[in-house]
Amino acid sequence: MLPERLSGFHKESADPARAGILRRGWVHAHGPTLVELFRLSDAACLVAALWLAGRLLEVAWNKDHLLISLLGVAAFTLAAAHWPLYRSWRVSPLRAELSIALGCCCAALLGIMAAFYALNAWPDMPRTLLLAWGVLTFLLIAGGRVVVRLGLRALRKRGNNFRVAAIVGANDTSLHVAHQLRSNPWMGIRVLGVFDARNHAPGSAAGNLHLAGDLARLEQCIALGEVDMVYITLPMRAERLIQQVVRRLRDSAVPVLFVADFSAFGLLHARWEMLGGMPTVSLVDTPHQGVDGLLKRTIDVVLSSIALLCLFLPMLAIALAIKLTSSGPVLFVQQRYGLDGKEFPIYKFRTMTVVEDGMSAFTFTQAQRGDLRITR
Structure with missing residues (x-):
């Protein structure tokens, strides 16, 4: 139970007339209009970003650039419809809105590039221009949303x-x-x-x-x-x-x-x-699916390989110490189950004189202070 009680919450609008004046300002009454303004401003950001990228890379603006920017607006609009970008973000943190905007920018850029390659109709412009266009588009769109959020936060601090x-x-x-x-x-x-x-x-x-x-x-x-x-x-x-x-x-x-x-x-x-x-x-689900599973597998292989190279000499010294101070194998093998339900072995340095797996809860005995089974 939360320590804070709700007594007095209904008193926040003890003066309904004053609450109505504060609450129903221009922003509140014209929410749908602001959403449409965001659509127009995002389209303007796409066109302006391509023009700005051309100026930075010293690429002259031509009619092909205008056509590509309009294609970008169409692709971004389709992506924003799939990932609902144009909605009320009042109860969502800024990072959630920006992540959706970033996804829409990436989807639009990749879609345009894929269409060019598929149709074998790559325009006469450097590839770096498209990449700079994508980066600048996101920066402009994100910057606009940050400014709007800060403005709304200032209004709400003043009671509006x-x-x-x-x-x-x-x-x-x-x-x-x-x-x-x-x-x-x-x-x-x-x-x-x-x-x-x-x-x-x-x-x-x-x-x-x-x-x-x-x-x-x-x-x-x-x-x-x-x-x-x-x-x-x-x-x-x-x-x-x-x-x-x-x-x-x-x-x-x-x-x-x-x-x-x-x-x-x-x-x-x-x-x-x-x-x-x-x-x-989902009540029970695997945490590693799709790209997440591939990313985890890549991290497991790469980081474990780097760790083995860095820790090779210390691990060799530990293995030698175990061999010289205790009879039996250096490594202790345990059986575990992966996400796919398959059994796999894991290897540990042996720290006890016994090598039982302990898979059965009825035969397993937890190690204690002064346990004679513990090696030196």
Whole structure:
């Protein structure tokens, strides 16, 4: 249970009129327009980056450059549609947005280069120009987003450009959500209060939580324009109650988000996938797939080879010391299982007089201080 209670959260908008003035500024009211402005600014960055790369590399601008820059805009737009770049990033850190932007830049550049090679229609320009174009494009796009983030953060510090969230469900998950929103003011989200899906009067207590009211009270707050978004933190087993809440809020003009609590499964890096339009989450999965698996294998081989070369003489001395001070093999072989379920041997310097593998928990005896089996 988090130490911070939620009592008083519903008092943050005690003056709805003032909260509305502060909250519904130009940025808040014209969010979709800003998204379209980002599309236009990114397109301008692509064209400007190619022109700037040409100036830096002393390559004269011509009509081919204009055509290539327009192809780049089209490719970047397709990539940004696949990886949703143009959306609200209010609750996401800047590095997440920049990583998506970098992926879109790389995909667009690689797509254009692949098309040139496939059609055997490489334009009359140096290859370095395209690489410089890709780098400058990302720098311009990233720079614009950093400036916008800093500007929004300054507005939110002054009490502007924030949204008000209501939380449905009085439990530990609601505590955690409220704690995250209050601990990260850069998100620009204030908590109006916790509303219980059952009938509780405003100000009543439920499980050490100070409640702002029930669903009827929440609907009133939404109708008065005091709520911009709703987080449902009810447990997944309360399916009927969740459906009831969604039905009652479906016709409201605010986004309704469900917070899935998978803490009972001990998930650290859950991966979401879509199966025929249905979301699925991996409860047990291998951490090394695709490029990650290839990268790990490369690191294992390269780094282990370098380590063996650097530690060859010390390891030789250790092996000699074991051989001279204790009878038996120098290396101790253990059997382990890999990610594919196959058994493989691992080799260790023997530090005990016995060489049993200890695979059976019934015969294994943990080493203790002064154990006679330990070698010198």
